[in-house]
Each structure stands twice: as structure tokens, then as C-alpha cells.
Amino acid sequence: MKKALVIGVGPLNGLGGQLCKKIAQNNFEVFVAGRTKISVDKVVDSIVQDGNKAKPIIVDSTDENQVKSMMDEVGSGLDFAIYNVGNNTPGKIIDMDPSYFRDSWESCCFGGFLFAKEVINVFLNESTSGTLLFTGASASLRGKANFGAFNSAKGALRNLAQALAKEYAENLIHVGHVIIDGGLAGEKIQQRVSDFDQRVKDGRLMDIDSVTDAYMFLYNQNKNAWTFELDIRTSKEKW
Amino acid sequence: MKKALVIGVGPLNGLGGQLCKKIAQNNFEVFVAGRTKISVDKVVDSIVQDGNKAKPIIVDSTDENQVKSMMDEVGSGLDFAIYNVGNNTPGKIIDMDPSYFRDSWESCCFGGFLFAKEVINVFLNESTSGTLLFTGASASLRGKANFGAFNSAKGALRNLAQALAKEYAENLIHVGHVIIDGGLAGEKIQQRVSDFDQRVKDGRLMDIDSVTDAYMFLYNQNKNAWTFELDIRTSKEKW
Amino acid sequence: MKKALVIGVGPLNGLGGQLCKKIAQNNFEVFVAGRTKISVDKVVDSIVQDGNKAKPIIVDSTDENQVKSMMDEVGSGLDFAIYNVGNNTPGKIIDMDPSYFRDSWESCCFGGFLFAKEVINVFLNESTSGTLLFTGASASLRGKANFGAFNSAKGALRNLAQALAKEYAENLIHVGHVIIDGGLAGEKIQQRVSDFDQRVKDGRLMDIDSVTDAYMFLYNQNKNAWTFELDIRTSKEKW
Amino acid sequence: MKKALVIGVGPLNGLGGQLCKKIAQNNFEVFVAGRTKISVDKVVDSIVQDGNKAKPIIVDSTDENQVKSMMDEVGSGLDFAIYNVGNNTPGKIIDMDPSYFRDSWESCCFGGFLFAKEVINVFLNESTSGTLLFTGASASLRGKANFGAFNSAKGALRNLAQALAKEYAENLIHVGHVIIDGGLAGEKIQQRVSDFDQRVKDGRLMDIDSVTDAYMFLYNQNKNAWTFELDIRTSKEKW
Numbered sequence: 001m002k003k004a005l006v007i008g009v010g011p012l013n014g015l016g017g018q019l020c021k022k023i024a025q026n027n028f029e030v031f032v033a034g035r036t037k038i039s040v041d042k043v044v045d046s047i048v049q050d051g052n053k054a055k056p057i058i059v060d061s062t063d064e065n066q067v068k069s070m071m072d073e074v075g076s077g078l079d080f081a082i083y084n085v086g087n088n089t090p091g092k093i094i095d096m097d098p099s100y101f102r103d104s105w106e107s108c109c110f111g112g113f114l115f116a117k118e119v120i121n122v123f124l125n126e127s128t129s130g131t132l133l134f135t136g137a138s139a140s141l142r143g144k145a146n147f148g149a150f151n152s153a154k155g156a157l158r159n160l161a162q163a164l165a166k167e168y169a170e171n172l173i174h175v176g177h178v179i180i181d182g183g184l185a186g187e188k189i190q191q192r193v194s195d196f197d198q199r200v201k202d203g204r205l206m207d208i209d210s211v212t213d214a215y216m217f218l219y220n221q222n223k224n225a226w227t228f229e230l231d232i233r234t235s236k237e238k239w
Numbered sequence: 240m241k242k243a244l245v246i247g248v249g250p251l252n253g254l255g256g257q258l259c260k261k262i263a264q265n266n267f268e269v270f271v272a273g274r275t276k277i278s279v280d281k282v283v284d285s286i287v288q289d290g291n292k293a294k295p296i297i298v299d300s301t302d303e304n305q306v307k308s309m310m311d312e313v314g315s316g317l318d319f320a321i322y323n324v325g326n327n328t329p330g331k332i333i334d335m336d337p338s339y340f341r342d343s344w345e346s347c348c349f350g351g352f353l354f355a356k357e358v359i360n361v362f363l364n365e366s367t368s369g370t371l372l373f374t375g376a377s378a379s380l381r382g383k384a385n386f387g388a389f390n391s392a393k394g395a396l397r398n399l400a401q402a403l404a405k406e407y408a409e410n411l412i413h414v415g416h417v418i419i420d421g422g423l424a425g426e427k428i429q430q431r432v433s434d435f436d437q438r439v440k441d442g443r444l445m446d447i448d449s450v451t452d453a454y455m456f457l458y459n460q461n462k463n464a465w466t467f468e469l470d471i472r473t474s475k476e477k478w
Numbered sequence: 479m480k481k482a483l484v485i486g487v488g489p490l491n492g493l494g495g496q497l498c499k500k501i502a503q504n505n506f507e508v509f510v511a512g513r514t515k516i517s518v519d520k521v522v523d524s525i526v527q528d529g530n531k532a533k534p535i536i537v538d539s540t541d542e543n544q545v546k547s548m549m550d551e552v553g554s555g556l557d558f559a560i561y562n563v564g565n566n567t568p569g570k571i572i573d574m575d576p577s578y579f580r581d582s583w584e585s586c587c588f589g590g591f592l593f594a595k596e597v598i599n600v601f602l603n604e605s606t607s608g609t610l611l612f613t614g615a616s617a618s619l620r621g622k623a624n625f626g627a628f629n630s631a632k633g634a635l636r637n638l639a640q641a642l643a644k645e646y647a648e649n650l651i652h653v654g655h656v657i658i659d660g661g662l663a664g665e666k667i668q669q670r671v672s673d674f675d676q677r678v679k680d681g682r683l684m685d686i687d688s689v690t691d692a693y694m695f696l697y698n699q700n701k702n703a704w705t706f707e708l709d710i711r712t713s714k715e716k717w
Numbered sequence: 718m719k720k721a722l723v724i725g726v727g728p729l730n731g732l733g734g735q736l737c738k739k740i741a742q743n744n745f746e747v748f749v750a751g752r753t754k755i756s757v758d759k760v761v762d763s764i765v766q767d768g769n770k771a772k773p774i775i776v777d778s779t780d781e782n783q784v785k786s787m788m789d790e791v792g793s794g795l796d797f798a799i800y801n802v803g804n805n806t807p808g809k810i811i812d813m814d815p816s817y818f819r820d821s822w823e824s825c826c827f828g829g830f831l832f833a834k835e836v837i838n839v840f841l842n843e844s845t846s847g848t849l850l851f852t853g854a855s856a857s858l859r860g861k862a863n864f865g866a867f868n869s870a871k872g873a874l875r876n877l878a879q880a881l882a883k884e885y886a887e888n889l890i891h892v893g894h895v896i897i898d899g900g901l902a903g904e905k906i907q908q909r910v911s912d913f914d915q916r917v918k919d920g921r922l923m924d925i926d927s928v929t930d931a932y933m934f935l936y937n938q939n940k941n942a943w944t945f946e947l948d949i950r951t952s953k954e955k956w
Contacts, residue, residue, distance in 0.1 A: 098781050101830050113818050143879025155876030160869040162860025169474045210464030217456045223474040225449030230469035235408045235462040340591050352579050382640025394637030399630040401621025647952045688942030695934045701952040703927030708947035713886045713940040
């Protein structure tokens with residue numbers, strides 16, 4: 001049984017949680033990695049109750065040692081890895097605390113670097129032609145007023161992902177970047193907006209199950225037809 | 240049974256031919272549209288021999304009346320349409336005959352406009368939330384020396400496709416654009432290069448069957464998780 | 479005295495007219511090319527009254543023979559050429575007459591091809607390291623609902639310009655593309671909107687004199703520091 | 718006399734040094750900010766010897782307190798600020814020390830955030846419609862094998878700059894981003910390559926004096942015709 005590792009897992013009905021569920025249904029042993037034990041455990045329990053395999057890892061993605069320990073826990077057999085860390089960080093630059101700007105980059109990009117370095121080294125050491133995917137956003141592509149921190153951090157991650165895709169293609173490692181353009185119909189937005197149900201009904205929030213299909217699609221591509229990047233949005237999204 | 244229409248079908252083992260085959264295998268009646276009767280018939284025969292449904296249409300995609308007649312032949316029930324017309328047109332601008340530059344645009348872009356107009360009108364008239372896909376290329380994204388005609392024509396098509404995606408999203412019509420970056424392992428390249436087999440063996444040409452999976456993936460997305468654009472290339476492609 | 483040629487000249491206070499004025503002030507003999515004699519003559523008269531040199535050329539930029547005749551009229555000594563043809567062409571694709579879509583491309587892109595081919599051949603024949611600039615728009619970069627025709631045509635021109643820039647750099651011909659993002663404070667918009675004066679006062683329309691400075695800036699760059707593309711907008715423009 | 722501040726000044730004949738010289742010639746008092754006292758002093762001396770005004774500031778651009786102290790030294794009257802910090806940081810991701818990746822971001826992007834925050838606050842407090850420019854690179858636009866750290870850091874800076882441009886346009890603050898595509902004919906490359914003179918002779922390195930003209934051009938634009946971004950390269954550069 002092949003192993004998959006998803007880092008950046010929060011609520012069960014969020015993107016990270018649903019990625020774990022979907023991948024487990026596709027016959028992987030899934031390592032569910034996140035900062036919050038209660039969330040991670042919930043995802044693992046749900047997968048195990050489905051009769052599939054999952055293990056929890058509590059980890060701060062921006063801490064090199066913790067990332068290395070995580071890789072040790074995963075052990076050999078890794079074939080699919082997803083970096084899904086990083087929340088939106090709104091705010092005007094003139095009011096922004098430098099630590100806030102830095103933290104945004106640490107979680108969106110620096111953690112992605114640490115993760116990529118370890119994952120690719122595992123793939124290379126085991127001669128695995130694995131897949132490494134990153135979660136991006138419309139913010140990855142341009143700057144926008146009031147979102148300077150997030151735009152900058154996501155832009156940093158995208159260029160890193162593109163460099164990785166080119167750098168390790170010769171080793172048959174598939175690196176991809178999924179541009180999530182808009183809100184997801186998951187717990188994060190549910191807790192932030194009062195009209196969540198209406199938004200879902202109107203089709204203004206992305207269906208997470210469908211989004212996870214895109215990650216599986218990328219994983220299943222063979223080396224003669226790889227996609228680096230695709231965008232995803234609802235039919236209601238203005239872009 | 241839903242209907243699909245693919246325009247720009249040449250050799251059976253080319254992208255257009257294989258799109259028809261793949262779509263027919265997914266329980267569509269496929270209308271196989273191209274300029275050359277012998278090629279179109281071969282694709283139709285192959286599909287019918289598989290036990291699936293297909294009909295030939297001989298059409299010049301740049302002729303408005305022929306495009307309209309084609310739509311009449313297809314009739315009601317269309318749910319999936321692909322514009323796959325347009326060959327690479329190399330050459331330096333200073334040496335280029337204006338008719339050559341124009342023809343490149345006519346086949347890559349103007350035919351795409353005629354096709355889109357008719358297809359979307361059918362979707363709207365039948366209240367169908369159909370899918371309309373365009374075949375793009377790396378040329379769609381930028382200009383390059385010696386490829387001015389093709390770059391220009393493909394850039395024109397891409398901006399048209401993006402406008403369509405935004406214009407008809409509210410009608411639940413999914414418009415997508417597939418960036419084919421590099422050569423395909425089909426008859427066109429086979430006839431042009433002497434080391435075709437070696438290139439296939441080396442993984443330097445795209446596996447067409449895998450490429451057609453990307454079109455099916457886009458078709459199968461639901462309205463809450465649409466992709467407008469994805470790129471495809473082999474692991475060997477420099478980009 | 480060096481010669482300049484600007485094609486796509488309309489009202490004196492429009493971009494084409496003001497480009498001619500500015501270039502003439504910089505000691506060029508300017509060939510003022512446009513479709514409408516009365517407009518072209520007005521620009522020429524204004525330049526001559528300033529004590530500078532200008533000649534009128536009445537030309538349809540989409541007609542190869544007329545473009546060639548224009549080049550004969552200009553004769554030797556051309557060093558600076560600008561393609562400024564092409565109006566916005568709004569409209570939904572499903573309602574659009576094919577001739578409207580085609581005309582948009584003919585004026586925005588095909589005329590640009592004819593012009594570029596002739597201008598670059600003159601530069602090459604005279605071993606001139608001349609400058610060839612194109613007027614672009616935000617439409618050059620992406621598609622947008624209701625502007626499919628214009629987006630497509632301008633996207634086509636941009637990729638052509640980029641191919642030209644790369645193709646003739648070795649001949650020391652500088653090709654550039656100016657992205658005009660928004661409305662200009664000239665006669666075209668003056669005739670279209672009722673609150674023109676208010677828009678100018680609010681700084682919502684671009685100052686054309688300042689825009690022409692950008693073209694002169696590109697002309698004056700030396701071969702060791704060329705710009706292919708720059709964008710221009712007012713401080714009020716949302717982008 | 719207006720004040721200008723350039724941070725990221727190294728050798729006199731480098732981009733930072735020559736920006737200071739050029740700006741001083743345009744009647745600014747220039748604050749020359751860099752890490753290395755000997756380099757900064759050389760630039761200041763050269764400006765003063767020309768009869769123009771300059772003051773040295775020794776500063777680590779990634780240290781918030783030092784950046785704040787720098788702004789105190791500059792005092793009121795600032796109208797033009799340039800962030801020119803950040804060296805190329807080659808290397809494969811799998812071999813890269815995390816501190817190397819982090820340092821690349823700190824100098825290219827985090828310092829740019831600290832600088833922008835302070836500069837824009839000064840502009841706002843003094844109701845100055847000042848100009849803030851960033852030095853970018855082709856790396857700002859995409860990832861490339863072996864340059865993941867630099868690509869990521871420069872991509873982060875570009876998205877930040879674009880957010881700033883949009884965020885403070887309403888305050889009439891002009892933010893711009895200059896894409897330097899290729900090597901500059903300055904001391905940095907001179908010390909790195911053995912055939913520097915030949916490269917200069919061949920026109921393969923950018924003329925720094927011409928590059929600084931682009932920064933002055935951006936500064937001189939009025940609010941009704943601002944450029945956010947332009948690219949610069951030699952006629953010999955492949956792109």
C-alpha cells in the first residue's frame with residue numbers, strides 16, 4: 001500500500017481533511033499532518049471508520065526539526081505529498097506588524113520549502129517518481145489592495161513550486177500547483193460569514209469534494225502528460 | 240444519450256481522433272468533424288467498431304454557413320463541444336505572405352469564434368449547462384521568434400476563450416482551455432520527424448490518451464469547481 | 479532629419495494625433511497616417527503651424543497595397559514607427575456578427591502585421607536600428623465578459639509584437655508594446671460620455687501628453703537597456 | 718530640495734550606486750543606504766565631488782529598528798524611494814540550507830516590506846504624493862530550475878509591490894516595479910565572470926546608466942499616466 005502525506009489539515013470538512021479522506025479512499029495509507037491534535041485526530045478517526053488507513057502527525061510546518069521528524073514517522077513508501085498550509089492574511093501594509101507579514105510567509109512558503117526539500121529527498125532516495133502538490137490561490141498570481149501579505153506569500157510559493165517542477169522533472173517527480181480561486185464550502189468560511197448556507201445554496205462556495213478530485217487527477221497523470229497548474233472556481237466567481 | 244461534437248479531427252491517432260474515441264467510450268454519441276473525409280471516416284469507423292456511436296461531418300471550420308449546417312446535423316442534445324482546429328504555422332514575419340498569417344488566425348481563432356457562437360446558442364436555447372473546450376498551446380501565452388503567426392492566432396483564441404468563460408458562467412456553461420506544451424505522439428509529428436520512435440521511447444512526446452483524460456476531467460467537473468485552464472507537458476519538456 | 483510614421487491617427491487631441499505632435503517636436507519629420515482625411519489634415523496642419531514637419535497619408539491599415547504605397551510615400555530615413563490602430567469593440571459573442579469579430583482583428587492585429595512586415599523590411603534594407611511600437615490595452619492581457627472581440631484581437635497583437643521583439647532584436651530593431659489601461663482624455667471618450675469634464679477633473683482619464691512621453695522614452699532607450707512592455711493607467715484606475 | 722532614499726547600494730558602478738548618482742544629478746539630496754560602509758561612502762563621495770548632495774546610511778534592510786532609524790535620519794521631505802536590495806541566490810532546493818532560503822526572502826522581500834511600510838507612512842504623514850520603486854528581475858515572473866530561492870523571493874516582492882500600488886494609489890503614491898532581465902555591466906558581474914570586457918563589448922550586459930533612466934522616467938510620470946511595471950534587457954538577451 002502506497003503512502004500519502006497531507007500537511008495543513010484542519011477541520012474534517014475543510015480542504016485538508018477532505019483531501020485525506022479522498023486519498024484514503026483511493027487505497028493510500030494517509031498521514032494526516034496538522035498543528036491541532038483534535039482536528040487531526042477527527043480526520044484520522046473518520047478515515048479509519050470508513051475502513052481505510054490513516055495516521056495522525058502533529059507538526060508545525062515551519063519548524064525544520066518537526067518536519068524532519070514527520071518524515072521519519074512516515075517512513076518509506078511515500079508516493080503522494082500535498083502542502084496545504086496557509087491562511088489568508090488580510091490587512092493594509094502600513095498598519096501591519098512585521099511579525100504578521102513574516103508569519104504569513106512562514107506558513108505559506110517557508111513551510112512549503114521545508115516540506116518540498118524533505119519530500120523530494122525521500123522520493124530521490126527511494127527512486128520514487130512521486131507527486132508533490134501545492135495549494136495556491138488567485139493571490140498566487142497578483143497583488144491586490146488589502147491582501148499584500150497573503151499575495152506576497154502565495155506568489156513566493158508559486159514561483160518555488162514552478163522551480164521545483166522544472167528542477168525535478170528529470171527525476172520523474174511531478175510537482176503541481178492548484179489555484180483555488182474563491183471560498184471553499186468548509187468550516188473556515190462557515191465560522192466567518194453569517195450567510196454560509198445561502199452562499200452554498202447559491203453556488204458561491206466551492207464544493208470541496210470536487211476540488212479534491214482535481215488533486216487526484218493530477219496524481220493520476222502519467223509522466224508523458226503532466227499538468228503543472230490548474231485553476232478552480234465556482235460558476236459564480238467573478239474573475 | 241448525450242451528444243458531443245469535436246471539430247478539428249485529422250488522423251485517428253491524433254488528438255482530435257483520440258478525443259472522439261475517448262468521449263465515445265464515455266457514452267456519448269460523437270460527431271466527428273473535420274475537413275478531410277478519409278480521416279473523419281476512419282475515426283468514425285473505429286468508434287463504431289468499438290460498439291460506440293459516431294457520425295462524420297465534413298466541414299471547413301472557418302466557413303460560417305458550413306458551421307451552421309454542422310450544428311443542424313448535430314441537432315438537439317449537445318452537451319460537450321471541443322474546438323481542436325489549428326496547426327502550427329512557423330515562419331519569420333518579414334518573409335510571410337499576408338494570406339498565410341491570415342489563414343493561421345482563421346483556423347486557430349476565427350473558426351473558434353464561429354464554433355463558440357453556435358455551440359453556446361444551442362446550449363442556451365436548450366437550457367443546457369454544457370461544456371466547451373479549446374485546445375491551446377504554449378504559443379497561447381507568449382510570442383516567440385519564428386512563430387509570430389501561430390503565437391498571435393493562439394493568443395487570440397485564448398483571450399476569446401477567457402471572455403467566453405466569464406460571459407457564460409452565469410448560464411452554467413463551462414468553458415475551458417487546455418495548454419498543450421510540446422509535441423504529441425501522433426501522426427502529424429510522426430510524418431515530420433525522422434526519429435519519432437526514439438522520441439516516443441525517450442518520453443519526449445505527449446501520450447495522447449493521457450491528454451484526452453484531461454479533457455474528460457474538465458467535462459466532468461461540476462459547476463462548483465470549474466477549471467478554466469490547465470497546462471500539459473511531458474517530464475522531458477523544457478519550459 | 480529622421481522620419482517617423484504613426485498609423486492610426488484620428489482626432490488631433492487623441493493618442494495618435496498627440497503622438498505625431500510630440501514626435502515632431504522631437505525633430506522628426508512625421509508621416510501622419512489615418513483613414514479620415516479631415517482628421518489627418520488637422521494633425522498635419524497643427525504640426526506645421528508649430529514650425530515642425532509633417533505629411534499626411536490616407537490609408538486603410540488593413541489593405542496590403544495601401545500599406546505598401548504608404549511605405550513608398552515615406553521613402554528612406556524611417557527610424558520610428560507606431561501602430562496605433564484599433565478601437566474597442568464591445569458585445570456579447572452570441573449576438574456578434576462574424577464580420578464584426580473579423581473587423582476587430584483586422585484593424586487591431588492584421589494591420590499590425592502588414593505594418594510590421596513593411597516597417598521591419600525597410601529597417602533591414604537600410605540597416606537602420608529603428609524602433610517599432612504598438613499600442614496595447616489591458617484587453618491585451620486577458621479576456622473579459624462583453625469584450626471578447628477586442629480582447630481576442632489585442633491578445634493577438636501582443637503575441638505578435640512579442641514575437642517580433644525577439645525575432646529582430648539581433649538586427650537591433652527595438653519592438654515595444656504599450657499597455658493603455660483605461661480611458662484617455664481625448665475626443666473619442668469625450669463624444670461617448672456625458673460627464674467627460676468631471677472625469678478629467680477627477681483624474682479618471684489618462685493625460686495623453688504624459689502617455690506620449692512613454693512612447694518617446696521607449697524610442698530613446700539604447701540597445702543595452704530596452705523595454706518591451708510597460709503599462710500605463712491613472713491613479714484612479716481599478717486593476 | 719527634495720530628498721531621495723536608495724537602499725541596497727553596493728559598488729559605485731553598480732545599479733544602486735548609479736541610481737544615487739543619477740538622482741542626485743536631478744537635484745535631489747540623496748540618502749545612500751547600504752550594508753557596507755566603504756561602498757556607501759564611495760558613492761557619497763563621488764556625488765559630493767560632482768557638486769551634488771548625498772548622505773550615507775549604514776543599514777541592514779532586514780532589521781526593523783535599523784530601518785526605522787534610517788527613516789529618522791532622512792527626516793522630512795522624502796519624495797522618492799527605491800528598494801534595490803537582494804542578490805541572486807542559486808542552488809538546488811534539495812541541497813539548500815533553510816537559512817539560505819530564508820535569507821534570500823529576508824533581503825529580497827521582507828526588507829522591502831519594512832521599507833515600504835516606513836516610506837509610505839512618511840508619504841502619508843507629510844501628504845506627499847511620492848514615488849516608491851522596487852528592483853525586480855525576470856525571476857519575479859516565474860520559477861526556474863536551480864533558482865528556486867531567488868525566484869520565490871522575487872515573486873514575493875512583486876506581488877507585494879503590486880498590492881502596494883493598488884493600496885496607495887488613492888493617496889497618489891506611485892509604486893513601480895522594474896524587471897531587470899539579465900546581467901548588468903557593473904562590478905558584481907565583473908568579479909564573477911572572466912570575460913566581462915568581451916560581454917560588455919558584445920552588448921550582452923545592460924548599460925546601467927540607461928537602466929537608471931527608466932527609474933527616473935517612472936519618477937517623472939504624473940498621476941494621470943503611471944506605469945507599474947516595465948521590463949529591461951539588452952538586444953542580445955534571449956527571453
